[in-house]
Amino acid sequence: MRGPYPAPRGPLRWVKLIVYAALLIAAQGLLSRLSDAAGIPAPDLFLLTGAALVWRLPPPWAVLAAYGVGLGQDLLGSGALGLHAAGVAGGALLTLLVRRYVADSGLFQMLLTVLMAVTGQWLAFLILNYWLRANLITADLLRTAVPLVFVGTLVLYPLWERVVAWAFGSRSGPEEHLA
Amino acid sequence: MSDGRKFLLVTLGLLSLSMVTTRFQVVAPSSWRAGTAPITQASVVAADNVRRAYVTLVHERELSRQVGTLGKENDTLRQQNELLRREVSRLRQVMNITTTQAPNALGIAQVIAVDPSPLLARLDLNRGSADGVRLRMPVTVPAGLVGQITSVSEQRSTVVALVDPESSVGVTLQGNRGGRGLARGVPPDRLRAEFSRSVPIKVGDVLVTNSLGGVFPVGIRVGTVEKVMPLGPNDISRTVIVKPSVDVGVIEDVTLLEGL
Structure with a gap:
């Protein structure tokens, strides 16, 4: 079933992409600043972008595109390149499971999409944390930050x-591009 | 190459890339972020404005609540201040009276009722026999004599003011200028005093109490001569109209004296 927004074609596609990137950067900056002031972790719009791409691209391209989105987040954050890239790609990877196995397109699917995206992201962080033998991720952080990121991201999901x-156009059907 | 294998290769490749870049701490040059700086700056400014607006709103509510609380406290303090001011005024009145009129003041009483009749001038006080009030006690204010107690119950007492038709008080000229007279109340607000013909009384003279009758301490101001009535050929006394020193219509607190 096709939604109200057809996938953009031609030059309009690039204009929309640039506007979307600007919106993404501005909205994430706004949310991060407000969340910092409130002392809570910000919702992750980059992760939502990665998850959204899963529903619109074939799996390898979706993971690659999600990696690119995360790389953009790394660039903006002036940290080591690859950390958030792996996170968003990990989120996209688990979101693919939702796309493949969940036919529902309502609240349940939304909940699962965000849950799997956040889980995949933090699993990727954990793998890299282990690889680096760093103390970036602690048990306290997992207990306090992850649920808040999940709730915040879930709340923003319908709007975003x-x-x-x-x-990018409305979602294609669950089976499209999966063959 | 199958799609599954391709997918696995892409995923592993990306993970490996991340492992390498994070291990070697590859950081992008800051100049790469220059293009997005205006956007991030705008969002930071917008977020700060939103946060400040929220803080201001909350702060204003807090201020409004504080203003309300302080307003109530202010009202209470004003009320307390008014009570204390009245108390100070009463104590000053007692001190004034004990130094200028009589040293044996019993205390202060408040006027709680007035006689509604235009012909009578009587006041009810909130002190009675339980407070030591007795019949014939003089009642004064710093401006002068008010009257005397004519009725006492346990909690209340009644004062017959000088201008009441049943009131009579012995008077003399202020400053030991001699003369003895008797002043009676003339409703609604004057006294009529009679002196012997030989007393040189004139308009403007001040009359004070004398010891006639043994009720009032000597020297308490009663009033001012307003008019001297013409003498008839057979009159044996001189009559004057006196304007009392105290307007009983406006007094609130009075001092009770022990009397002679």
Whole structure:
């Protein structure tokens, strides 16, 4: 079933992509600043972007594109390149499971999408943390930050899904591109 | 190459890339972020404005709540201040009276009722026999004599003011200028005093109490001569109209004296 937004074609596609990137950077900056002031972790719009791409691209391209989105997040954050890239790609990887196995397109699917995206992201962080033998991720952080990131991202998901649909077009059906 | 293998290769490749870049701490040059700086700056400014607006709103509510609380406290303190001011005024009145009129003041009483009749001038006080009030006690204010107690119950007492028609008080001229007279109340607000013909009384003279009758301490101001009535050929006394020193219509607190 096709949604109200057809996938953009031609030059419009690139204009929308640039506008979307600007919106993403601005909205994430705004949320991060507000969340910092409130002392809570910000919702992750980059992760939502990665998850949204899963529903619109074939799996290898979706993971690759999600990695690119995460790389953009690393660039903006002035940290080591690859950390968030792996995180968003990990989120996209687990979101693929939702796309493959969950036919529902309502609240349940939304919940699972965000849950799997956040889980995949933090699993990737944990793998890299182990690889680096660093203390980036602690048990306290997992206990306090991850649930808040999940809730915040889940709350923003319906709104951001509309922005994504405007920029990339509405979702294709669950089986499309999976063959 | 199958799709599954391709997918696995992509995933592992990306993970490996991340492992390498994070291990070697590859950081992008800051100049790469220059293009997005205006956007991030705008979002930071917007976020700060939103946060400040929220803080201001909360702060204003807090201020409004504090203003309300302080307003109530202010009202309470004003009320307390008013009570204390009245108390100070009463104590000053007692001190004034004990130094200028009589040293044996019993205390202060408040006027709680007035006689509604235009012909009578009587006041009810909130002190009675339980407070030591007795019949015939003089009642004064710093401006002068008010009257005397004519009725006492346990908690209340009644004062017949000087201008009441049943009131009579012995008077003399202020400053030991001699003369003895008797002043009676003339409703609604004057006294009529009679002196012997030989007393050189004139308009403007101040009359004070004398010891006639043994009720009032000597020297408490009663009033000012307003008019001297013409003498008839057979009159044996001189009559004057006196304006009392105290307007009983406005007094709130009075001092009770022990009397002679």
